[in-house]
Amino acid sequence: MTRAALYARFSSDQQKDRSIADQISLCRDLCAREGMTVISTFEDRAISGSAAVNRPGFQALMQAAESRLFDVIVAEDMDRIFRDQADYHNVRKRLDFLGITLHTATGKIGTIDGALRALMSEQFIENLRVHTRRGLEGVLRDGRHAGGRAYGYRAIKDKPGELEIVEDEAEIVRQIFSDYVAGKTPRQIAHDLNNRSVRPPRGRLWNGSTINGNVARGGGMILNDLYAGRIVWNKVRMVKDPATGKRLSRPNPKEQYRIVEAPHLRIIDDATFKAAQGIKAERRRDATPASAQRARAPKRVFSGLIRCGSCGGGMSSIGSDRKGLRLQCSAHRESGSCDNGRRIYLSDIEALAIKGLRQHLAHPEVIAEFVDAYNAERKRLKKEASTERARLERRLGEIEREMRRIVDSIVVTGMPPEQFVARMQELEAEKTKVMAGLERAKETDNVIALHPKALDRYKDAVVELADELKRGTPTEFATVRELVTAIIVHASPSRPGGAGTRANAEDDRNVRIDIKGRLAALCGNPALFPNMAMSG
Template sequence: MRAIVYAAKSTEDKRGSIPTQFEDGRALAAREGWEVAGQYADEAASAWSGDRGAQLASAMEHAERIAPCVLVVQHSDRLARGDGRSARHLGELYFWAIKAGVQLRSVQDDSTFTNPLLTFAMGERNAEDSRRKSLAVQAGMQRRGEAGKHHGGPRPYGYGYRGGLLVIDEAEAAIVRRIFAEFVAGGSLSAIARGLHREGVPTLRGRLWRQSTVSGILANPVYVGLIRHNAETFPARHEPLIDDETWRRAAEVLAARPSKGRGRPPKGNHLFRGGLLRCECGEAMVPRTNGGYEMYYCNGRGKLGREFCDMPHIRRVDIDSAVYLYFEQVSLDVEATRQAIAEARDHKLAEVRALRDAAEAEVQRAEERLGRVRRDYTDGKLDADDWRSFKAELEPQRVAARAQAERLAAQHGEVERWGEVRDAEAETLRRLSEIRALIAGEVRDAAGLDAVRVALSRTFERFVIRRQLRRVHVELIANGQLVIEPEVRETAIDGYSENLRPILRREPLGQAADAAKEQPPIFGPIDVMHGA
């Protein structure tokens, strides 16, 4: 009789459990006179939250090929610990073995597989034991997280353990900082992974750098000094590797990345990829290079035909050049915008100050008139009826003058605050300035395209190609045909004050109040043929 020996460990096998399991299995085979035909082992593969790993599947497939045979384990819980819902129950393997002509044997609980009742009873015991351990581990991890300690397990890249706490590994920390810096500067996940692999930088486990490895680092809050457990984050006791601003910018770029599509990647120098450019029908404009011609095709037309959408194929150079030219004109730097707001504020302040001073003077005159009448009444120059008559006339004038003066004083304070660019506004202006700077530097290669693409995605949800436009303030249509309408992200304009919106629309500040009722998009449309 031939035998297959299987071993497993739910976590990383730091203490040599798997070799011990192999020894026990081979010893049982020797006592029974079985020939060991193969050995398989899964490491860091749970039988409670999953069906072990690929090696168990391989062991079962091998056993089926050479049946009748024996599948040997150290204990039945090496095969399964599940409850039959989230993971395989031991009873399922019992009936698989009967059908496949395979005997299940265990070094430590061999009687388990002598009848189905014992197998199911042991399966329930294994599942309950794992459930209890899982709850205990979760509670412990929660306590560690709340205490600012890492949950244990494999160390995160860039850190090591010392006394149960995370300490910085300087060599790896330099790589982590490099990954964040390249990503927020516009580098793609694949480009970052290729660069690290090309330079021979080792991963945590000595494997290849992949996009998923890079994105895992970028999404791990441990690098900004936080511990995550069950979707909650807690302040940690270890030293962060990156600052809050870098973490925030990386998180925004990750969130802005389009979902992974299926088609082939474009070969050309297309600015728009991954659904950032959309057709008016709602489908993506996909980049294609055919016969040396770089184009954008409507995906809806390609999938459903002209009856669904008759948007023509559009040359890449027409779309991309229009966007480049537009942002050279519309993107304003923060200081220039602060200056424009300050100048408008100064003009308005002079007007309000003059009105306020006049109102204060009127208040003073009204109080003086009322004071003279009061003195005349006190000196006996006026009788009571005249005093009441004059007071009834002068008191409302004084109250109205005081109210007007207070209103203008409040308006004066409000206008003074025009000079303040709020945090949300300054951030968007900084991003627009970044877009303009990237474009002004000339986009010559894939890295430059990536940088512009990332900068655009931080501020804009999408760019929509339209043939008919909704009403807008800044009409940039020259040929009456195709235009691109930028759709800004809500997070990019959340918290804006009205004094900044007209500047982004390139309107005079004084027209903001007149245009307030229409509320057009902040960014005007882009004429495909002329760009502005």
């Protein structure tokens, strides 16, 4: 009897879960008519079919297919399984290799009709995208807002796309623009708003980035044309990463923007808005679109790992002086939510951290204990694996002999095959599990034991750690960054007079750091590698 796996999916959270039950019921009826036995069902709820990689139900279906737990996949229609041609062809090749066929309510899917239906499914998504865009452009032509939230406005109930001004929030917007034109920085404005306990557009606190925005994307309050009475649409486009199936936004060039005048939504007069844009242009640092979009690699070994001991937030660069690069709490600078305004030299933090790592990693008795424990555990696991492998090999032989006896009974004696179907299915399933266990046993045997001589090379590498980090590259930093999860900086409060005064010169170099690492997790023994503290 043919073993069938059922697959059902619906794409929108606005659809009903009942859709899954209806699809499964239809597939079960099809299997009953075709004489197929339903082995299992797989489903994805409220997930688009345009990518296979981000559907857990479909991925589970393919894993079961690799184990040959069924002979056919049954779905209501092709578009339930695939909305992308590449997914269809890749999966179809794999299923053909495994000997698994595809069936829908209209019958078995062949090579040619399957390719055509995959093309039609993908074209449906493309057409839907075009129709959606056309609808949004129609909304824009009517002078309505095509989507997205903006501080200072709210949607009018039962009037899709229509906004009205929230006067309390509009007054805050006017104050922000007035302060910005008067010379205040976005960070200073954010500090003032937080001190006044003004509710931000989202989150708990105002940040400088909320006001300043991003020029390439046209985001942020200062760049929002809606405040000047203009609805601007199509600033970004959404693209799907084929590797992850996730939708990502990409900025569009300004010539692709769609702009409609909306004087009834004006909060800021033209003169003030233009003055703010001029100041924004003067302050903006030159950057090419390519460099702005390029992923940042860590420039220093501990980049992004240094955190403020007062609030736990990150610490970022505030420029250099003759002594070197200085860091300050980002939360203090951006929103004023942290009282720690101390400025710390990065070179001091790096020197302390490297010193701590060298001292902590250079205890040969600790490493020797780890090596001994590791090798002992390897021996124990290998012994257990050998015993288990022998048992599995014996059981595999028994299963294969029983399967041969069943085949002989059918061929030689002429006994009806129907009597043995259930037993053969049980043996096939058990055989798959046994073979998977044998593969795991092989992987256990492949792990290499640590040799005691490795300690000498290890100690030499630890001694050279500081020099390597000074001349290292971002790629080489990755090894140390795997060991360190965070460096918490604790510094004594500044004395009256500011961080740059002579009274604070000594305090600026007096810090204590806590180095949090993964060594304890790697060894499974927190006592061997506790988090360390260094002062200097």
